[in-house]
Amino acid sequence: MADEKMNWLTLADRFAADGDLKGMRACARELWAKAATALDGAALMAEAALYAGEYDEAATLADEVLKARPRHLRARFVLAGLAAQEFRLDDALPRLAGLAEEAGRERIALDPDDPYAQVLTRLLRQVYGWLADSYYLAAEPEQAAQALLSCSRLQDTPEGEADIYSKYLFMRNYRDQSPAAARREAEAYAAMQKVTPYAHQNVRKLPGKKLKIGYISPDFRQHAVASFVSPLLKGFDGDHFSVYCYALGRQDAVTKRLRTGPVCWRDLRGRSPRTAARLIAEDHIDILVDLSGHSQGNALPILAHRPAPVQVSGIGYTNTTGLSVIDYFLSDETCLPTGDSAAAGFTEEILRLPHSHLCYQPGAVREIPAAGMEAPVLRNHYVTFGSFNNIAKATDETLLLWRGILDQVKGSRLILKGKMCSIPSGRDLLTARLRKLAFDLSRVELRPYSPDYLEQYRDIDIALDTFPYNGGLTTCEALYMGVPVITLRGRTHGSRFGASILKNAGVRELVVENDLNYVRRAVQIGTSPELIGAYHSGLRANLLKSDLMNAKQYMEELETSFRCAWCKFCETR
Numbered sequence: 001m002a003d004e005k006m007n008w009l010t011l012a013d014r015f016a017a018d019g020d021l022k023g024m025r026a027c028a029r030e031l032w033a034k035a036a037t038a039l040d041g042a043a044l045m046a047e048a049a050l051y052a053g054e055y056d057e058a059a060t061l062a063d064e065v066l067k068a069r070p071r072h073l074r075a076r077f078v079l080a081g082l083a084a085q086e087f088r089l090d091d092a093l094p095r096l097a098g099l100a101e102e103a104g105r106e107r108i109a110l111d112p113d114d115p116y117a118q119v120l121t122r123l124l125r126q127v128y129g130w131l132a133d134s135y136y137l138a139a140e141p142e143q144a145a146q147a148l149l150s151c152s153r154l155q156d157t158p159e160g161e162a163d164i165y166s167k168y169l170f171m172r173n174y175r176d177q178s179p180a181a182a183r184r185e186a187e188a189y190a191a192m193q194k195v196t197p198y199a200h201q202n203v204r205k206l207p208g209k210k211l212k213i214g215y216i217s218p219d220f221r222q223h224a225v226a227s228f229v230s231p232l233l234k235g236f237d238g239d240h241f242s243v244y245c246y247a248l249g250r251q252d253a254v255t256k257r258l259r260t261g262p263v264c265w266r267d268l269r270g271r272s273p274r275t276a277a278r279l280i281a282e283d284h285i286d287i288l289v290d291l292s293g294h295s296q297g298n299a300l301p302i303l304a305h306r307p308a309p310v311q312v313s314g315i316g317y318t319n320t321t322g323l324s325v326i327d328y329f330l331s332d333e334t335c336l337p338t339g340d341s342a343a344a345g346f347t348e349e350i351l352r353l354p355h356s357h358l359c360y361q362p363g364a365v366r367e368i369p370a371a372g373m374e375a376p377v378l379r380n381h382y383v384t385f386g387s388f389n390n391i392a393k394a395t396d397e398t399l400l401l402w403r404g405i406l407d408q409v410k411g412s413r414l415i416l417k418g419k420m421c422s423i424p425s426g427r428d429l430l431t432a433r434l435r436k437l438a439f440d441l442s443r444v445e446l447r448p449y450s451p452d453y454l455e456q457y458r459d460i461d462i463a464l465d466t467f468p469y470n471g472g473l474t475t476c477e478a479l480y481m482g483v484p485v486i487t488l489r490g491r492t493h494g495s496r497f498g499a500s501i502l503k504n505a506g507v508r509e510l511v512v513e514n515d516l517n518y519v520r521r522a523v524q525i526g527t528s529p530e531l532i533g534a535y536h537s538g539l540r541a542n543l544l545k546s547d548l549m550n551a552k553q554y555m556e557e558l559e560t561s562f563r564c565a566w567c568k569f570c571e572t573r
Helices: 002-018 021-032 035-051 055-068 073-085 089-109 115-137 141-153 158-172 179-191 224-228 230-234 253-258 273-282 341-345 396-408 424-436 455-459 473-480 494-504 515-526 529-544 551-572
Strands: 211-217 241-247 264-267 287-290 310-313 328-332 349-353 384-387 413-418 444-448 462-464 485-488
Touching: 002 021, 002 035, 002 115, 021 035, 035 055, 035 073, 055 073, 073 089, 073 115, 089 115, 089 424, 115 141, 115 158, 141 158, 158 179, 179 341, 211 551, 224 473, 230 241, 230 551, 287 551, 310 551, 349 551, 384 396, 384 455, 396 413, 396 424, 396 515, 424 444, 462 515, 473 485, 473 494, 473 529, 485 494, 485 515, 515 529
Parallel strands: 211 241, 211 287, 241 264, 287 310, 310 328, 328 349, 384 413, 384 462, 413 444, 462 485
Antiparallel strands: none
8 A cells, every 4th residue: 555655646746747737636536535545645635736726725635634644744745835825934934944854854864766755855846945935035045045055956857956056046146255156156057067069160250240149038028137138139230230139038018129129039938958059059149148147047058058159148147157158247347347356256258348237228118207306305304215125135234234324314214115025924024124133113114016116216315225236227227216326335246236337327426335434425415405305306317318328338338349259259269
């Protein structure tokens, strides 16, 4: 009976891995029909209901199993998954952490070839995935990263391991790490890519030829990256460059707007990395530009095949990819100045633009409302600081500086807005965290995410940037809505995003070099209603004339860099 039970459980797990809930339920019914394994059948049926989104049925079945057997692992797994899916973070986190420890300990004690060890492995993969998501929503990216690392080690294919490890690398950017450590961890990802790159031995090395530029991304859609790609697709020099777009993600109204440019569009959704790379190679792309790095649904498994002789990464990611087949990383003289030691953290050569490596084009994703013009302090008679960044970016050190600012600006308020504040348990966790850091909670407002968040900048006098993971689009949008942003310039590319944006926006006085000056600058501006009013009335007009939004200058500098990279390829390879 035990062997038969294990056979059905193993088969059910295979169906689950394939997303075949009908097959999974068939296995559950077979187990349910046998008295000795009825509880396992009910628990398995509960799991299938969970995956189908039938949460009431899943909870009812799991509870029935646990009444008879309180320690039943799969039934507890289902309830933990329910808590995660329903964003009950205070319930999900201890349940999932406990299951991970228990199932991990039990798995280690078994022979690797034991069928039940394989069952535990699949359950652990799912537990760590939910745990990572829950920690991230709870603004605990360090714990989320560790859960992802554990999950990657449990994958049964190199491709699966690399995919989850890539998510781990992305999560690591939320907290400070040395350039050397970041590079070392990214190079481990490269070692997981078991492919043979294209050699490009027959490429015609003509320095002055018309170049084919390919841009590849999952984010040609309603996404932050879309606010920076319009010049790439519509502002290029058509006499000397032709442009191809390789879309990996879903499409929406933003996609349709982007496709109106004079580009050749390729939809690579559903293609394997090998097939996608072959299709790109058949287009004879000279320079392929990756816009996603290690972000969700990224193109790196495709670039690992080197479908183009010259490959570049940038714009959509703040750190090294770790792949030796990516030749350049796009940056600028503020994020990575010439000779700066932080460049040693990149496996890629740095392709520096003299001004900004980003060109902000508002309106690409959503309609931009008029700027508020009048500073809120003029009607409220108190200053309102705010941050609309992901709360996961706010370290305790950052929050303590924000508290220090509130302490020194009499009567001031702080607005925090984000998805964490949309979840009741998330609000509770954030409130507890702020209370632990001695915030006066009567002066802090937690706002849920909403589509009209741009209009809500009219309630903010001064925006406060996060660090070491700075805001990108969030900072640009705040400035465009007339709100000054104070940022701290860090020691890595990602922690200098804010400095680059503000410098190129023409407000370098809002960039500071240390914690003390971060507070001082916020207090200085926060105690000057006239200065705040001047920013609110003039920022948008100044931004429109700034280097940050100068699409013509940006494309000239970018295309010059592309040409230099191509000439170098012609000379050295």
